[in-house]
Amino acid sequence: MAEADLSDPRRLRAEIRAGRFDAPTAGVGGDALQANLVILGAADAADFLRYCQANPRPCPLLAVGAPGDPSLPALGEGIDLRHDLPRYHVWKTGELAERRTDIADLWRDDMVSFALGCSFSFEAALSDAGIPVRHQDAGRNVAMYRTNIPTRPAGRFSGPLVVSMRAMPAADAIEAVQICARYPLAHGAPVHLGDPALIGIADLAAPDYGDPPDIRDGDIPVFWACGVTPQAAIVEARPDIAITHAPGHMLVTDIPADRAEAILTGIRPTIT
Template sequence: MTTTGTVPATPAELRRLVAAGRWTGPTAGLLDGYQQANLVVVPQDLAYDFLLYCTRNPKPCPVLAVTEPGDPTVRLGATTADLRTDLPRYRVWHHGEQVAEPTDITAYWREDAVGFLLGCSHTFEGPLRAAGVPVRYAEESAAPPVYVTNVPTRPAGRLSGPLVVSARSIPARLVPRAVEITSRYPAGHGAPVHIGDPAALGIADLGRPDFGPPPVVEPGDVPVFWACGVTPQLALPAVRAAYTITHHPGHMFVFDHTVDEGPAGLTG
Protein backbone atom coordinates (compact mmCIF):
# COMPACT_ATOMS: atom_id res chain seq x y z
CA MET A 1 0.00 0.00 0.00
CA THR A 2 1.33 3.42 -0.92
CA THR A 3 0.52 6.20 1.52
CA THR A 4 1.96 9.53 2.49
CA GLY A 5 2.46 8.41 6.08
CA THR A 6 -0.28 10.73 7.30
CA VAL A 7 -4.03 10.20 7.36
CA PRO A 8 -5.84 12.68 5.10
CA ALA A 9 -7.98 15.16 7.00
CA THR A 10 -10.72 15.60 4.37
CA PRO A 11 -12.20 13.59 1.49
CA ALA A 12 -10.88 16.17 -0.98
CA GLU A 13 -7.36 15.71 0.40
CA LEU A 14 -7.74 11.93 0.15
CA ARG A 15 -8.85 12.18 -3.48
CA ARG A 16 -5.87 14.42 -4.29
CA LEU A 17 -3.49 11.88 -2.76
CA VAL A 18 -5.22 9.06 -4.61
CA ALA A 19 -5.07 10.86 -7.96
CA ALA A 20 -1.37 11.51 -7.42
CA GLY A 21 -0.72 7.82 -6.70
CA ARG A 22 0.24 8.57 -3.09
CA TRP A 23 -2.62 6.63 -1.50
CA THR A 24 -3.53 3.23 -2.95
CA GLY A 25 -4.76 1.48 0.18
CA PRO A 26 -8.24 0.75 1.56
CA THR A 27 -10.55 3.52 2.71
CA ALA A 28 -12.23 1.55 5.52
CA GLY A 29 -11.71 3.31 8.83
CA LEU A 30 -10.78 6.60 7.15
CA LEU A 31 -12.70 9.86 7.54
CA ASP A 32 -15.39 8.60 9.90
CA GLY A 33 -18.85 9.81 9.05
CA TYR A 34 -18.23 10.70 5.40
CA GLN A 35 -20.24 9.02 2.67
CA GLN A 36 -18.25 6.30 0.94
CA ALA A 37 -19.29 4.62 -2.29
CA ASN A 38 -18.73 1.59 -4.48
CA LEU A 39 -18.05 2.07 -8.19
CA VAL A 40 -19.48 0.30 -11.24
CA VAL A 41 -18.73 1.38 -14.82
CA VAL A 42 -20.54 -0.30 -17.72
CA PRO A 43 -21.07 0.33 -21.45
CA GLN A 44 -24.10 2.47 -22.24
CA ASP A 45 -25.96 -0.50 -23.74
CA LEU A 46 -25.81 -2.25 -20.36
CA ALA A 47 -26.55 0.82 -18.22
CA TYR A 48 -30.35 0.47 -18.21
CA ASP A 49 -30.18 -3.18 -17.18
CA PHE A 50 -27.78 -2.27 -14.40
CA LEU A 51 -29.93 0.62 -13.19
CA LEU A 52 -32.94 -1.71 -13.15
CA TYR A 53 -30.89 -4.30 -11.25
CA CYS A 54 -30.05 -1.65 -8.63
CA THR A 55 -33.69 -0.56 -8.40
CA ARG A 56 -34.77 -4.14 -7.76
CA ASN A 57 -31.95 -4.74 -5.26
CA PRO A 58 -31.65 -1.49 -3.29
CA LYS A 59 -30.05 -3.05 -0.19
CA PRO A 60 -26.81 -4.11 -1.91
CA CYS A 61 -27.01 -1.47 -4.67
CA PRO A 62 -28.23 1.92 -3.35
CA VAL A 63 -27.65 4.34 -6.23
CA LEU A 64 -26.08 7.67 -5.24
CA ALA A 65 -24.98 9.07 -8.60
CA VAL A 66 -24.92 8.21 -12.31
CA THR A 67 -22.72 9.90 -14.90
CA GLU A 68 -23.54 10.86 -18.46
CA PRO A 69 -22.19 8.44 -21.10
CA GLY A 70 -18.51 9.11 -21.72
CA ASP A 71 -18.23 11.70 -18.93
CA PRO A 72 -15.99 10.51 -16.06
CA THR A 73 -16.96 13.42 -13.82
CA VAL A 74 -19.29 12.76 -10.91
CA ARG A 75 -21.14 15.72 -9.43
CA LEU A 76 -23.08 15.26 -6.21
CA GLY A 77 -23.70 18.11 -3.82
CA ALA A 78 -20.35 19.80 -3.13
CA THR A 79 -18.37 16.93 -4.66
CA THR A 80 -16.94 17.11 -8.16
CA ALA A 81 -14.45 14.37 -8.97
CA ASP A 82 -12.99 12.18 -11.70
CA LEU A 83 -13.99 8.52 -11.52
CA ARG A 84 -10.92 7.54 -13.56
CA THR A 85 -8.41 8.67 -10.94
CA ASP A 86 -10.10 9.29 -7.59
CA LEU A 87 -10.48 5.76 -6.19
CA PRO A 88 -7.39 4.03 -4.74
CA ARG A 89 -7.70 0.83 -6.80
CA TYR A 90 -9.98 -0.65 -9.44
CA ARG A 91 -10.86 -3.94 -11.11
CA VAL A 92 -11.20 -4.18 -14.91
CA TRP A 93 -12.99 -6.96 -16.84
CA HIS A 94 -12.99 -7.59 -20.60
CA HIS A 95 -15.68 -10.00 -21.82
CA GLY A 96 -16.17 -11.32 -18.29
CA GLU A 97 -12.49 -11.98 -17.56
CA GLN A 98 -10.62 -9.85 -15.05
CA VAL A 99 -7.61 -8.30 -16.79
CA ALA A 100 -6.22 -5.69 -14.41
CA GLU A 101 -6.33 -4.11 -10.95
CA PRO A 102 -4.98 -0.62 -11.72
CA THR A 103 -4.83 2.49 -9.57
CA ASP A 104 -5.94 4.65 -12.54
CA ILE A 105 -8.46 3.70 -15.24
CA THR A 106 -7.88 6.55 -17.68
CA ALA A 107 -6.52 4.09 -20.24
CA TYR A 108 -9.60 1.87 -19.87
CA TRP A 109 -12.27 4.60 -20.03
CA ARG A 110 -14.39 4.61 -23.20
CA GLU A 111 -16.71 7.07 -24.92
CA ASP A 112 -19.82 5.06 -24.00
CA ALA A 113 -18.84 4.46 -20.36
CA VAL A 114 -21.52 5.13 -17.71
CA GLY A 115 -20.40 5.35 -14.08
CA PHE A 116 -22.52 4.43 -11.07
CA LEU A 117 -21.66 5.22 -7.45
CA LEU A 118 -23.42 2.98 -4.96
CA GLY A 119 -23.66 3.37 -1.18
CA CYS A 120 -21.15 1.54 1.04
CA SER A 121 -21.31 0.08 4.55
CA HIS A 122 -18.09 1.85 5.58
CA THR A 123 -20.38 4.87 5.77
CA PHE A 124 -22.11 3.75 8.95
CA GLU A 125 -19.01 2.62 10.83
CA GLY A 126 -18.30 6.13 12.13
CA PRO A 127 -21.80 6.47 13.62
CA LEU A 128 -21.44 3.00 15.16
CA ARG A 129 -18.16 3.90 16.82
CA ALA A 130 -19.56 7.23 17.99
CA ALA A 131 -22.41 5.34 19.68
CA GLY A 132 -20.01 3.01 21.47
CA VAL A 133 -20.55 0.00 19.18
CA PRO A 134 -17.15 -1.53 18.43
CA VAL A 135 -16.15 -2.16 14.82
CA ARG A 136 -13.55 -4.90 14.95
CA TYR A 137 -11.04 -5.40 12.15
CA ALA A 138 -8.08 -7.71 11.68
CA GLU A 139 -4.79 -5.90 12.27
CA GLU A 140 -3.60 -6.56 8.72
CA SER A 141 -6.62 -4.98 7.02
CA ALA A 142 -9.01 -2.20 7.98
CA ALA A 143 -11.91 -3.86 6.18
CA PRO A 144 -14.72 -6.26 7.07
CA PRO A 145 -14.86 -9.87 5.93
CA VAL A 146 -17.12 -10.32 2.90
CA TYR A 147 -19.06 -13.46 1.96
CA VAL A 148 -20.96 -14.77 -1.06
CA THR A 149 -24.32 -16.11 0.10
CA ASN A 150 -26.83 -18.58 -1.31
CA VAL A 151 -29.49 -15.84 -1.37
CA PRO A 152 -30.36 -14.82 -4.95
CA THR A 153 -30.78 -11.20 -5.94
CA ARG A 154 -33.74 -10.18 -8.13
CA PRO A 155 -32.74 -10.51 -11.80
CA ALA A 156 -32.97 -7.58 -14.19
CA GLY A 157 -32.40 -7.88 -17.92
CA ARG A 158 -29.11 -9.69 -18.39
CA LEU A 159 -28.08 -9.40 -14.74
CA SER A 160 -28.51 -11.91 -11.94
CA GLY A 161 -26.42 -13.39 -9.16
CA PRO A 162 -26.13 -14.06 -5.43
CA LEU A 163 -26.29 -11.52 -2.63
CA VAL A 164 -22.90 -10.64 -1.13
CA VAL A 165 -22.70 -9.55 2.51
CA SER A 166 -20.18 -7.93 4.82
CA ALA A 167 -20.01 -9.10 8.43
CA ARG A 168 -19.15 -7.47 11.72
CA SER A 169 -19.01 -9.13 15.13
CA ILE A 170 -21.11 -7.13 17.57
CA PRO A 171 -21.47 -7.69 21.34
CA ALA A 172 -24.88 -9.31 21.85
CA ARG A 173 -26.14 -6.53 24.12
CA LEU A 174 -25.32 -3.92 21.45
CA VAL A 175 -26.91 -5.67 18.45
CA PRO A 176 -30.24 -3.77 18.80
CA ARG A 177 -28.29 -0.50 18.93
CA ALA A 178 -26.33 -1.46 15.81
CA VAL A 179 -29.56 -2.26 13.97
CA GLU A 180 -31.12 1.04 15.03
CA ILE A 181 -28.11 3.10 13.94
CA THR A 182 -27.48 1.45 10.58
CA SER A 183 -31.17 1.53 9.63
CA ARG A 184 -30.81 5.34 9.50
CA TYR A 185 -28.40 5.05 6.55
CA PRO A 186 -30.05 3.43 3.53
CA ALA A 187 -27.23 4.96 1.45
CA GLY A 188 -24.90 2.71 3.46
CA HIS A 189 -26.98 -0.47 2.92
CA GLY A 190 -29.23 0.28 5.89
CA ALA A 191 -30.22 -2.30 8.50
CA PRO A 192 -28.67 -5.78 8.53
CA VAL A 193 -30.04 -8.49 6.26
CA HIS A 194 -29.28 -11.23 8.81
CA ILE A 195 -28.23 -11.64 12.43
CA GLY A 196 -26.77 -14.82 13.88
CA ASP A 197 -26.19 -18.23 12.28
CA PRO A 198 -24.07 -17.83 9.11
CA ALA A 199 -25.38 -21.13 7.78
CA ALA A 200 -28.75 -19.49 7.15
CA LEU A 201 -27.00 -17.53 4.38
CA GLY A 202 -25.13 -20.56 3.08
CA ILE A 203 -21.86 -19.49 4.73
CA ALA A 204 -20.14 -22.72 5.76
CA ASP A 205 -17.17 -21.24 7.62
CA LEU A 206 -17.22 -17.74 9.07
CA GLY A 207 -13.45 -17.90 9.43
CA ARG A 208 -12.95 -18.20 5.65
CA PRO A 209 -14.46 -15.15 3.93
CA ASP A 210 -14.56 -14.88 0.16
CA PHE A 211 -13.00 -11.40 0.31
CA GLY A 212 -11.12 -9.57 3.03
CA PRO A 213 -9.58 -10.81 6.28
CA PRO A 214 -11.15 -13.29 8.73
CA PRO A 215 -13.49 -11.73 11.30
CA VAL A 216 -12.31 -10.66 14.73
CA VAL A 217 -14.69 -12.33 17.19
CA GLU A 218 -14.63 -11.81 20.94
CA PRO A 219 -16.54 -13.73 23.62
CA GLY A 220 -20.20 -12.73 23.62
CA ASP A 221 -20.13 -11.42 20.04
CA VAL A 222 -22.87 -12.13 17.49
CA PRO A 223 -22.20 -12.10 13.73
CA VAL A 224 -24.25 -9.43 11.98
CA PHE A 225 -24.49 -9.27 8.18
CA TRP A 226 -25.16 -6.31 5.92
CA ALA A 227 -25.78 -6.27 2.16
CA CYS A 228 -22.56 -5.45 0.33
CA GLY A 229 -21.69 -3.46 -2.79
CA VAL A 230 -19.47 -6.28 -4.02
CA THR A 231 -22.74 -7.94 -5.14
CA PRO A 232 -22.58 -6.46 -8.69
CA GLN A 233 -19.04 -7.82 -9.10
CA LEU A 234 -20.54 -11.31 -9.23
CA ALA A 235 -23.45 -10.40 -11.51
CA LEU A 236 -21.56 -8.37 -14.12
CA PRO A 237 -18.87 -10.80 -15.38
CA ALA A 238 -21.50 -13.34 -16.45
CA VAL A 239 -22.88 -10.79 -18.94
CA ARG A 240 -19.50 -10.85 -20.71
CA ALA A 241 -19.78 -7.21 -21.75
CA ALA A 242 -16.94 -5.73 -23.78
CA TYR A 243 -15.74 -4.13 -20.54
CA THR A 244 -16.82 -3.46 -16.98
CA ILE A 245 -14.94 -1.63 -14.25
CA THR A 246 -15.49 -1.64 -10.49
CA HIS A 247 -13.71 -0.52 -7.35
CA HIS A 248 -11.34 -3.02 -5.78
CA PRO A 249 -13.08 -4.33 -2.61
CA GLY A 250 -12.39 -1.98 0.29
CA HIS A 251 -11.00 0.80 -1.95
CA MET A 252 -13.89 3.25 -2.15
CA PHE A 253 -14.80 6.66 -3.45
CA VAL A 254 -15.29 9.19 -0.63
CA PHE A 255 -17.70 12.11 -1.00
CA ASP A 256 -17.30 15.53 0.62
CA HIS A 257 -20.56 15.29 2.57
CA THR A 258 -21.11 13.36 5.78
CA VAL A 259 -23.77 10.72 6.06
CA ASP A 260 -25.80 12.97 8.35
CA GLU A 261 -25.51 16.05 6.15
CA GLY A 262 -26.44 14.30 2.95
CA PRO A 263 -25.68 15.84 -0.44
CA ALA A 264 -27.20 19.11 -1.54
CA GLY A 265 -28.68 17.38 -4.56
CA LEU A 266 -28.60 14.07 -6.37
CA THR A 267 -27.35 14.61 -9.91
CA GLY A 268 -25.31 12.81 -12.51
Protein backbone atom coordinates in the same frame (compact mmCIF):
# COMPACT_ATOMS: atom_id res chain seq x y z
CA MET B 1 6.65 17.18 5.26
CA ALA B 2 3.38 17.08 7.22
CA GLU B 3 1.12 14.08 6.82
CA ALA B 4 -2.04 14.65 4.81
CA ASP B 5 -5.31 14.88 6.73
CA LEU B 6 -7.02 11.65 5.64
CA SER B 7 -10.22 12.70 7.42
CA ASP B 8 -10.78 15.38 4.76
CA PRO B 9 -12.38 13.79 1.66
CA ARG B 10 -10.79 16.19 -0.83
CA ARG B 11 -7.33 15.80 0.64
CA LEU B 12 -7.81 12.04 0.73
CA ARG B 13 -8.77 11.98 -2.96
CA ALA B 14 -5.72 14.12 -3.73
CA GLU B 15 -3.50 11.60 -1.92
CA ILE B 16 -5.13 8.75 -3.86
CA ARG B 17 -4.72 10.57 -7.17
CA ALA B 18 -1.05 11.21 -6.40
CA GLY B 19 -0.49 7.52 -5.71
CA ARG B 20 0.26 8.01 -2.02
CA PHE B 21 -2.75 6.10 -0.65
CA ASP B 22 -3.96 2.76 -2.02
CA ALA B 23 -5.39 1.05 1.08
CA PRO B 24 -8.98 0.20 2.07
CA THR B 25 -10.95 3.33 2.95
CA ALA B 26 -12.57 2.07 6.17
CA GLY B 27 -11.83 4.60 8.90
CA VAL B 28 -10.66 7.42 6.60
CA GLY B 29 -12.59 10.30 5.07
CA GLY B 30 -14.12 11.39 8.37
CA ASP B 31 -17.91 11.15 8.35
CA ALA B 32 -18.16 11.31 4.54
CA LEU B 33 -20.46 9.10 2.51
CA GLN B 34 -18.43 6.44 0.74
CA ALA B 35 -19.42 4.85 -2.54
CA ASN B 36 -18.96 1.63 -4.45
CA LEU B 37 -18.29 2.07 -8.16
CA VAL B 38 -19.43 0.30 -11.31
CA ILE B 39 -18.46 1.53 -14.78
CA LEU B 40 -20.00 -0.04 -17.88
CA GLY B 41 -20.33 0.67 -21.56
CA ALA B 42 -23.52 2.42 -22.62
CA ALA B 43 -24.93 -0.79 -24.11
CA ASP B 44 -25.11 -2.35 -20.64
CA ALA B 45 -25.97 0.74 -18.62
CA ALA B 46 -29.77 0.60 -18.90
CA ASP B 47 -29.95 -2.99 -17.70
CA PHE B 48 -27.63 -2.25 -14.81
CA LEU B 49 -29.66 0.79 -13.78
CA ARG B 50 -32.73 -1.43 -13.63
CA TYR B 51 -30.77 -4.00 -11.61
CA CYS B 52 -29.95 -1.32 -9.04
CA GLN B 53 -33.57 -0.19 -8.87
CA ALA B 54 -34.68 -3.80 -8.37
CA ASN B 55 -32.13 -4.37 -5.58
CA PRO B 56 -31.94 -1.17 -3.52
CA ARG B 57 -30.48 -2.78 -0.37
CA PRO B 58 -27.21 -3.97 -1.96
CA CYS B 59 -27.26 -1.30 -4.67
CA PRO B 60 -28.41 2.03 -3.16
CA LEU B 61 -27.98 4.32 -6.13
CA LEU B 62 -26.33 7.66 -5.34
CA ALA B 63 -25.43 9.05 -8.76
CA VAL B 64 -25.07 8.08 -12.42
CA GLY B 65 -22.54 9.78 -14.65
CA ALA B 66 -23.22 11.08 -18.14
CA PRO B 67 -21.73 8.86 -20.88
CA GLY B 68 -18.04 9.57 -21.24
CA ASP B 69 -17.90 11.91 -18.23
CA PRO B 70 -15.68 10.67 -15.34
CA SER B 71 -16.94 13.32 -12.92
CA LEU B 72 -19.80 13.01 -10.44
CA PRO B 73 -20.47 16.63 -9.42
CA ALA B 74 -23.44 15.67 -7.23
CA LEU B 75 -21.04 13.79 -4.94
CA GLY B 76 -18.02 16.06 -4.80
CA GLU B 77 -16.07 18.89 -6.35
CA GLY B 78 -13.42 17.78 -8.80
CA ILE B 79 -14.09 14.03 -8.58
CA ASP B 80 -12.42 12.14 -11.43
CA LEU B 81 -13.32 8.47 -11.39
CA ARG B 82 -10.31 7.58 -13.53
CA HIS B 83 -7.95 8.39 -10.66
CA ASP B 84 -9.77 8.90 -7.35
CA LEU B 85 -10.25 5.36 -5.99
CA PRO B 86 -7.36 3.58 -4.27
CA ARG B 87 -7.72 0.40 -6.33
CA TYR B 88 -9.86 -0.81 -9.22
CA HIS B 89 -10.84 -4.16 -10.68
CA VAL B 90 -11.12 -4.52 -14.45
CA TRP B 91 -13.50 -7.21 -15.73
CA LYS B 92 -13.57 -8.59 -19.27
CA THR B 93 -16.45 -10.89 -20.29
CA GLY B 94 -17.12 -11.64 -16.63
CA GLU B 95 -13.54 -12.49 -15.68
CA LEU B 96 -11.34 -10.41 -13.38
CA ALA B 97 -8.62 -9.39 -15.83
CA GLU B 98 -6.61 -6.70 -14.00
CA ARG B 99 -6.10 -4.95 -10.68
CA ARG B 100 -5.12 -1.29 -11.04
CA THR B 101 -4.64 1.97 -9.19
CA ASP B 102 -5.60 4.14 -12.20
CA ILE B 103 -7.88 3.56 -15.18
CA ALA B 104 -7.28 6.66 -17.34
CA ASP B 105 -6.01 4.69 -20.33
CA LEU B 106 -9.07 2.40 -20.26
CA TRP B 107 -11.64 5.19 -20.28
CA ARG B 108 -14.00 5.28 -23.28
CA ASP B 109 -16.42 7.91 -24.52
CA ASP B 110 -19.39 5.56 -24.00
CA MET B 111 -18.63 4.65 -20.39
CA VAL B 112 -21.33 5.26 -17.78
CA SER B 113 -20.45 5.32 -14.07
CA PHE B 114 -22.67 4.28 -11.18
CA ALA B 115 -21.94 5.26 -7.56
CA LEU B 116 -23.63 3.06 -4.96
CA GLY B 117 -23.74 3.59 -1.21
CA CYS B 118 -21.29 1.78 1.08
CA SER B 119 -21.54 0.48 4.64
CA PHE B 120 -18.24 2.13 5.60
CA SER B 121 -20.36 5.29 5.78
CA PHE B 122 -22.06 4.28 9.03
CA GLU B 123 -19.01 2.91 10.83
CA ALA B 124 -18.18 6.25 12.47
CA ALA B 125 -21.66 6.26 13.99
CA LEU B 126 -21.13 2.75 15.35
CA SER B 127 -17.80 3.77 16.87
CA ASP B 128 -19.33 6.91 18.38
CA ALA B 129 -21.90 4.67 20.08
CA GLY B 130 -19.14 2.51 21.57
CA ILE B 131 -19.83 -0.43 19.23
CA PRO B 132 -16.58 -2.05 18.10
CA VAL B 133 -15.64 -1.97 14.44
CA ARG B 134 -13.13 -4.76 14.65
CA HIS B 135 -11.69 -4.68 11.13
CA GLN B 136 -10.73 -1.03 11.63
CA ASP B 137 -9.19 -1.81 15.01
CA ALA B 138 -7.14 -4.60 13.42
CA GLY B 139 -6.16 -2.57 10.35
CA ARG B 140 -7.94 -5.01 8.04
CA ASN B 141 -10.45 -4.86 5.23
CA VAL B 142 -14.00 -5.87 6.14
CA ALA B 143 -14.96 -9.51 5.51
CA MET B 144 -17.44 -10.07 2.66
CA TYR B 145 -19.25 -13.23 1.59
CA ARG B 146 -21.40 -14.54 -1.25
CA THR B 147 -24.72 -15.87 0.08
CA ASN B 148 -27.44 -18.23 -1.13
CA ILE B 149 -29.89 -15.31 -1.35
CA PRO B 150 -30.63 -14.44 -4.99
CA THR B 151 -30.96 -10.86 -6.15
CA ARG B 152 -33.76 -9.81 -8.48
CA PRO B 153 -32.59 -10.09 -12.10
CA ALA B 154 -32.81 -7.24 -14.59
CA GLY B 155 -31.83 -7.79 -18.20
CA ARG B 156 -28.44 -9.49 -18.27
CA PHE B 157 -27.72 -8.87 -14.58
CA SER B 158 -28.43 -11.38 -11.83
CA GLY B 159 -26.58 -13.28 -9.13
CA PRO B 160 -26.27 -13.81 -5.38
CA LEU B 161 -26.45 -11.21 -2.66
CA VAL B 162 -23.02 -10.39 -1.22
CA VAL B 163 -22.88 -9.32 2.43
CA SER B 164 -20.33 -7.64 4.67
CA MET B 165 -19.95 -8.92 8.22
CA ARG B 166 -19.07 -7.15 11.45
CA ALA B 167 -18.77 -9.22 14.61
CA MET B 168 -19.84 -7.53 17.82
CA PRO B 169 -21.05 -8.36 21.32
CA ALA B 170 -24.63 -9.60 21.27
CA ALA B 171 -25.67 -6.73 23.54
CA ASP B 172 -24.61 -4.23 20.83
CA ALA B 173 -26.40 -5.84 17.92
CA ILE B 174 -29.84 -4.30 18.47
CA GLU B 175 -28.35 -0.82 18.84
CA ALA B 176 -26.37 -1.40 15.64
CA VAL B 177 -29.59 -2.25 13.81
CA GLN B 178 -31.20 0.97 15.04
CA ILE B 179 -28.20 3.11 14.12
CA CYS B 180 -27.74 1.68 10.63
CA ALA B 181 -31.42 1.96 9.78
CA ARG B 182 -30.80 5.73 9.73
CA TYR B 183 -28.41 5.25 6.77
CA PRO B 184 -30.54 3.83 3.94
CA LEU B 185 -28.04 5.05 1.33
CA ALA B 186 -25.34 2.99 3.10
CA HIS B 187 -27.33 -0.30 2.93
CA GLY B 188 -29.40 0.49 6.01
CA ALA B 189 -30.12 -2.11 8.69
CA PRO B 190 -28.54 -5.58 8.60
CA VAL B 191 -30.11 -8.32 6.51
CA HIS B 192 -29.16 -11.16 8.90
CA LEU B 193 -27.84 -11.76 12.41
CA GLY B 194 -26.46 -14.97 13.78
CA ASP B 195 -25.98 -18.36 12.11
CA PRO B 196 -24.10 -17.79 8.82
CA ALA B 197 -25.12 -21.20 7.48
CA LEU B 198 -28.71 -19.96 7.16
CA ILE B 199 -27.58 -17.64 4.35
CA GLY B 200 -25.19 -20.11 2.76
CA ILE B 201 -21.89 -19.10 4.39
CA ALA B 202 -19.88 -22.17 5.35
CA ASP B 203 -16.82 -20.64 7.02
CA LEU B 204 -16.58 -17.13 8.44
CA ALA B 205 -12.79 -17.45 8.56
CA ALA B 206 -12.65 -17.74 4.75
CA PRO B 207 -14.41 -14.67 3.26
CA ASP B 208 -14.91 -14.43 -0.49
CA TYR B 209 -13.63 -10.83 -0.42
CA GLY B 210 -11.69 -8.77 2.09
CA ASP B 211 -9.81 -10.11 5.11
CA PRO B 212 -10.64 -12.78 7.70
CA PRO B 213 -12.63 -11.23 10.56
CA ASP B 214 -11.65 -10.74 14.19
CA ILE B 215 -14.34 -12.62 16.13
CA ARG B 216 -14.12 -12.75 19.93
CA ASP B 217 -15.88 -14.70 22.67
CA GLY B 218 -19.39 -13.36 23.10
CA ASP B 219 -19.55 -11.86 19.60
CA ILE B 220 -22.28 -12.60 17.10
CA PRO B 221 -21.91 -12.06 13.34
CA VAL B 222 -24.04 -9.28 11.88
CA PHE B 223 -24.47 -9.11 8.10
CA TRP B 224 -25.25 -6.16 5.86
CA ALA B 225 -26.11 -6.08 2.15
CA CYS B 226 -22.91 -5.17 0.32
CA GLY B 227 -22.01 -3.12 -2.74
CA VAL B 228 -19.78 -5.92 -4.02
CA THR B 229 -23.04 -7.63 -5.09
CA PRO B 230 -22.79 -5.98 -8.56
CA GLN B 231 -19.41 -7.64 -9.09
CA ALA B 232 -21.08 -11.03 -8.69
CA ALA B 233 -23.71 -9.85 -11.20
CA ILE B 234 -20.98 -8.79 -13.63
CA VAL B 235 -19.63 -12.34 -13.53
CA GLU B 236 -23.08 -13.57 -14.59
CA ALA B 237 -23.75 -10.86 -17.21
CA ARG B 238 -20.30 -11.06 -18.85
CA PRO B 239 -20.19 -7.54 -20.36
CA ASP B 240 -17.28 -6.92 -22.73
CA ILE B 241 -15.71 -4.62 -20.11
CA ALA B 242 -16.63 -3.45 -16.64
CA ILE B 243 -14.60 -1.50 -14.11
CA THR B 244 -15.36 -1.56 -10.39
CA HIS B 245 -13.75 -0.55 -7.14
CA ALA B 246 -11.62 -3.25 -5.56
CA PRO B 247 -13.61 -4.50 -2.57
CA GLY B 248 -13.03 -2.15 0.35
CA HIS B 249 -11.37 0.57 -1.76
CA MET B 250 -14.11 3.17 -2.16
CA LEU B 251 -14.82 6.56 -3.65
CA VAL B 252 -14.94 8.97 -0.71
CA THR B 253 -17.43 11.74 -1.47
CA ASP B 254 -17.91 15.24 -0.06
CA ILE B 255 -21.40 14.38 1.29
CA PRO B 256 -21.77 13.97 5.08
CA ALA B 257 -23.13 10.46 5.61
CA ASP B 258 -25.71 11.53 8.20
CA ARG B 259 -27.17 14.12 5.80
CA ALA B 260 -26.93 12.14 2.58
CA GLU B 261 -30.60 11.28 2.30
CA ALA B 262 -31.65 14.93 2.61
CA ILE B 263 -28.93 16.21 0.28
CA LEU B 264 -29.42 13.62 -2.47
CA THR B 265 -33.21 13.28 -2.37
CA GLY B 266 -34.64 14.53 -5.62
CA ILE B 267 -31.42 14.33 -7.59
CA ARG B 268 -30.77 10.58 -7.50
CA PRO B 269 -31.46 8.92 -10.88
CA THR B 270 -34.70 7.13 -11.63
CA ILE B 271 -35.94 4.99 -14.47
CA THR B 272 -38.28 6.73 -16.90
